[in-house]
Amino acid sequence: MIRELLVRDLAIITELVLPLETGMTALTGETGAGKSILVDALGLVLGDRGDVNLIRHGQERAEVSAIFELGANRALLTWLQARDLEQDEECVLRRILSREGRSRAYINGRPVPIQTLREVGRQLVDIYGQHAHQSLLRPGVQRSLLDAYGAHTLLFDEWDRAYRHWRQLSQALETLTQTAGEQAARLELLRYQVEELEAFRAEPGELARLEQEQQQLAHGAELVQGVELALDLLYQNEQGAIYALLGKVSRQLAQLGAIDPKLTPLVELLENAAIQIDEAVGGLRHYLDSMDIDPERLRWVEERLSGFYDLARKHRIAPAELPTLAEHLASELRQMESVDNRLGNLQGEFATALQTCRALAADLSKARASAAVKLAQGVTEVMQSLAMPGGCFKVILASLKEQEFSAHGAEQVQFQVSANPGQPPGPLSKVASGGELSRIGLAIQVLTSQWGGVSALIFDEVDVGIGGAVAETVGARLRELAKYRQVLCVTHLPQVAAQAHAQIRISKSYQKKTAIVELTCLDEKERVEEIARMLGGREITERSRAHAHEMLEMVRRIE
Template sequence: MIRELLVRDLAIITELVLPLEAGMTALTGETGAGKSILVDALGLVLGDRGDVSLIRHGQERAEVSAIFEIGANKALSVWLQGRDLEQDEECVLRRILSREGRSRAYINGRPVPIQTLREVGRHLVDIYGQHAHQSLLQPGVQRSLLDAYGAHTSLLDEWGQAYRHWRRLSQALENLSQTTGEQVARLELLRYQVEELEAFRAEPGELVRLEQEQQQLAHGAELVQGVELALDLLYQNEQGAVYALLGKVNRQLAQLRAIDPKLNPPVELLEGAAIQIDEAAGGLRHYLDSMDVDPERLGWIEERLSSFYDLARKHRVAPAELPTLAEHLASELEQMENIDNRLGELQEECTAALQACQALAADLSKARASAAIKLAQGVTEVMQSLAMPGGCFKVILASLKEQEFSAHGAEQIQFQVSANPGQPPGSLSKVASGGELSRIGLAIQVLTSQWGRVPTLVFDEVDVGIGGAVAETVGARLRELAKHRQVLCVTHLPQVAAQAHAQIRISKSYQKKTATVELTCLDKEDRVEEIARMLGGREITERSRAHAREMLETVRQIK
């Protein structure tokens, strides 16, 4: 659950700290006071898209932090441990927006990508916006709600893996089955190319070795002449060889260092130099002995290199890539020549994969059918208390053909409703009015959220368009839900706010002609005043106060 939300320099918020407890908390206040800004701030710290326009005017950055207690959330603990982000019994999320357009995210003080923030958010909070009921018209949303209610996550994962495996095999089988004239021509070309490359027999690293040897042979005379001259100057010239001159210097200095030992270091260096010159001369002699300038070998190498370059141009690859190309084309040829065998294997694999899909589809359909009955009964029951007496809700499952299967299952799911007794059920888009759709949506949200694992639920003015006894019922449903989950509810309805375990008033104030948002955690008397305001507007009367006290007292007696 959320323990604390801190917001700094976001929209019209200068800085505020929102402390939260378990149970149901109502966020109330005048229209435009900033209630939904808090929901937006929570969305930001959970990974929603950010924009520099959200930064408070005159500031360089905005910051939102949230502290969550995660003691009982084992799934989240495992998730954090797997990414080295765990920190005792709490999880701290932080999001920073800057004027430069950069957005930074942190989990327990460690920088993470926004996507990681979004992933951890799915373990922590579900937010239901005031227009969430409109999404009920989308088939994908209806399917997701049914699956959330039925807790089908593991079964859906199994189905998704089996379906994707079957589709990959089916596509491979289809591609392999389409042996066209173009493929026949490709097979003939492959045979010619593989035969040509096998006859050439290019070996890995051969090109580099040939180019090096060609350079040596092509410049053989120049190399021999240069090395002989160097050897003569270093060692063999009797009059002026470096080695002889260095020996003469060493002998002279050897006599002098007997007089002054300070000459020892340079003498030792010169003696080492003589040894190195002697070794270098030996290396040069060995090089000359190994030199074999063979014109026939040079001609063969140049012809081989020419073939390398010509064949590489023909196949449009670098000369050094010819050995790899030969392997690749040989493998492709083998696969195409074994097409009949592979077709049979693929057919068997595809059949087995389809059977696995059908078995999982049957299990998923059975689970969905069971959940559909329970969800329909639950929503129908709630509808009776939401000013829709005699209304009926149904969940229809329509089986799909094999070619219509999708990653979401083997059936289409449609929510249907009859808003009035005696009317046949029809699709939500054709039967339910806007107000009815809002009430049905709220009923489904309350029912399905009871079965989720996310510890905190946020309802942002989902009760718009509802009033009177219906609003009281909505509040009672949210309070009941708060027995098992932390519930935050942004509301304008006193009937809903009175049901909350705690109430926070959000107001707008002005400091130096600049608007900012303030929070007030209301005590018993403050709640009476706030609910009285919600009941009677700006003019708060003793009658509205008495009504507010009565509403609060009734809720306390019910608990």
């Protein structure tokens, strides 16, 4: 609800503070006193378009602030928290217009774009009258009101879950189908490549082993000749084998060591060297015994190496990377081949989800159709009691094609109205005049108010063109609506004002040729005087006072 409205230097308003309470509040006063300017001010702070001409003459800027109690509006509180704009359980909106044409907006002291201010405003207040800030004209609000009126919450929640699941499966199926189509050529190539690599069966480390073996086999004769020469020099040469010469030197130094013991360690070194040579000779003989110079084996090794190099060139990688490539391509092939299985499973899940959506869509459509008839009848009855005797209200459900289903259901909801007899129904926003639209809005709000919506409703001269018993009915409907919402009503009719829980008189005076707007929260006696003025014009008589008192007493007796 709106707790307080502050206006500075807007139009003829210098500065005023408007405190507000729950229930129905009537704003009354002489024509031109500034009643509708307050509605304009509220529209500004809710995000309406600003005009520098609204700034009070002689001032550089105008300012409007409004304090709202959020109460049970948890959705808006969550919305504010998500944008780091929350401030306990209240929301302070502020709008500044400057002569330079700039317009600044604030939410709880933080600067925000005008669009953000407008989004918050739509969740706080509806204004009915010659204004654009009317949520009932929005298709989404019309649909929500119908669902709330028909108590479709559980059914709609079930539909919402089923629809989201169906859409997720639809998107996944589309992606998978597209992937399968685009990768058909890739799959064929992969199968060929994997088959070729698996046939070749390159093993990790195999290339290095083959290259080493190829070197050995290709130079086998050279290796044998070299090893035999080494054996001859080391051990087998009868005339000058190194092993024999080393033994001879060792024995000679051993004899000299008897003369000089310093030579003894050197003799040990020579003896160790002889042992090492003996072991080397054994190793060389074993190497010769193991040598197998097989031309067929050499040919096979070279063919195998050639296979490595050919495949590596084909795939543009190093030959040693072939085993890794084979594993990678085989893995990719397995994944792609699994698409067919996943596609089949997903198609089954999609078909089941679609059937569920069709069934829920039918249930929701049936429930909406039933609620639409009842809501149309109820609104039509209220309209006809509000000086629209030939009025007719309809709720049109336009079925959507299956591919057009949305999170909101399988049909579009539109409120249509015929304000006069013989006039065909048309969209709410195009058929009714400003005053008629206000009364239609009142009728809809009376029937749907207890099922949610914004917490504050402003009716700007909703009683235009009516009077007498109809005006009393309008007032009674507004008071009824105030059981569930905060209602502010700008009115010229005493029958409407008398129904209010509170009344504020707006008056205009002049100081030094400057217009001053004043607000007065009326007590019981002052309300009698104001309603008497509204009944009798300029001259207030005792009869008009008595009539005003009787009107107020009658409202109390009814309750």
